[in-house]
Amino acid sequence: MRIGSHVLPNPVLLAPMAGITDTPLRRMALRHGAGLVISEMVASEALLDGHAETALRASRVAGALHAVQLAGNEPHWMGEAARLAVAEGADIVDINMGCPAKRVTTGAAGAALLRDLPLAARIIAAVRGAVSVPVTVKTRLGWEAGTPVAPDLAAIAEDAGVSLVTVHGRTRCQFYTGAADWAAVRAVTQRVGIPVVVNGDLNRAEDARAMLAASGADGVMIGRGAQGRPWFPGQIARFIETGRMPADPELAVQRDILLEMYEGWLALYGIPLGLRQARKHIGWALEAAAGSTRAAWAKAWRTRLLTLDDPRQVAMGIRDAYDELGWRAAA
Numbered sequence: 001m002r003i004g005s006h007v008l009p010n011p012v013l014l015a016p017m018a019g020i021t022d023t024p025l026r027r028m029a030l031r032h033g034a035g036l037v038i039s040e041m042v043a044s045e046a047l048l049d050g051h052a053e054t055a056l057r058a059s060r061v062a063g064a065l066h067a068v069q070l071a072g073n074e075p076h077w078m079g080e081a082a083r084l085a086v087a088e089g090a091d092i093v094d095i096n097m098g099c100p101a102k103r104v105t106t107g108a109a110g111a112a113l114l115r116d117l118p119l120a121a122r123i124i125a126a127v128r129g130a131v132s133v134p135v136t137v138k139t140r141l142g143w144e145a146g147t148p149v150a151p152d153l154a155a156i157a158e159d160a161g162v163s164l165v166t167v168h169g170r171t172r173c174q175f176y177t178g179a180a181d182w183a184a185v186r187a188v189t190q191r192v193g194i195p196v197v198v199n200g201d202l203n204r205a206e207d208a209r210a211m212l213a214a215s216g217a218d219g220v221m222i223g224r225g226a227q228g229r230p231w232f233p234g235q236i237a238r239f240i241e242t243g244r245m246p247a248d249p250e251l252a253v254q255r256d257i258l259l260e261m262y263e264g265w266l267a268l269y270g271i272p273l274g275l276r277q278a279r280k281h282i283g284w285a286l287e288a289a290a291g292s293t294r295a296a297w298a299k300a301w302r303t304r305l306l307t308l309d310d311p312r313q314v315a316m317g318i319r320d321a322y323d324e325l326g327w328r329a330a331a
Helices: 023-031 044-048 052-057 075-087 110-115 117-130 150-159 183-189 205-215 232-242 251-269 271-290 292-305 311-330
Strands: 012-014 036-043 067-071 092-097 135-140 164-168 196-199 219-222
Touching (some): 023 251, 036 044, 075 092, 092 110, 110 117, 110 135, 117 135, 135 150, 183 196, 183 205, 196 205, 205 232, 219 232, 251 311, 271 292, 292 311
Parallel strands (some): 012 219, 092 135, 196 219
């Protein structure tokens, strides 16, 4: 799959998730075979203001294609933020037109733009005119049921020179409830000639092929399904290619993956913030390792590890937790 002049190794993308897809996670997903990873959502004006935490969200994974997602509602400043992102190394600029969070939509950004296509068009034109790298758009089906504006938005984007559109198969008013409607994305794939990626509820290997068949999309995007298992996008890429789903990494490998990311969060954010940032990932990783049969084990270790403030004790606890799970699995 192509994004402008960039050829991806496979059509499986890791979704941009605020507070989640920072550089340690993106680096690990790429190492395990994701076709493309995208930065956390970055507020355009905060990036231009030099906000330190915002700059961390936009930081790149060395040696990899760097895609930065921008959010905002003012065309001029979105264009300027795109220009700055590219000056700092972005190879692709993605425009967020799908975030359902109230703090984003009350500022007329994210999914709120689904209710104002003329403004969305001006933002796309401003970003596209500001940079020479490929521009992509991520959106939803519409604001609410009965307002499927994604095909119109995709056509606007294509006419403006956008290289790819990703569609989450829910409306804004659904947030993350109910089931993603993959078939509804077909109205987008039938409307435009640029690549379309379908997003929403990819949690199992079987979902990937069902999503592609229902939507007619060119690729898939994985969001919450990758929480706690950064190897999952790569597994899905392999499944799409061969029809065989690779096994999860062995527990010792999962432990080492988590420990490496943990050290990455401490290095990226500093110890106090890094500890807080790591906690949700540690919890997800324990749940992924335990599976449905050992949920009580995961809960107990999660409670224990997420209350520790000493980074060395946390690392030791991660090792102990996976050692114990290995013993239980072998028993």
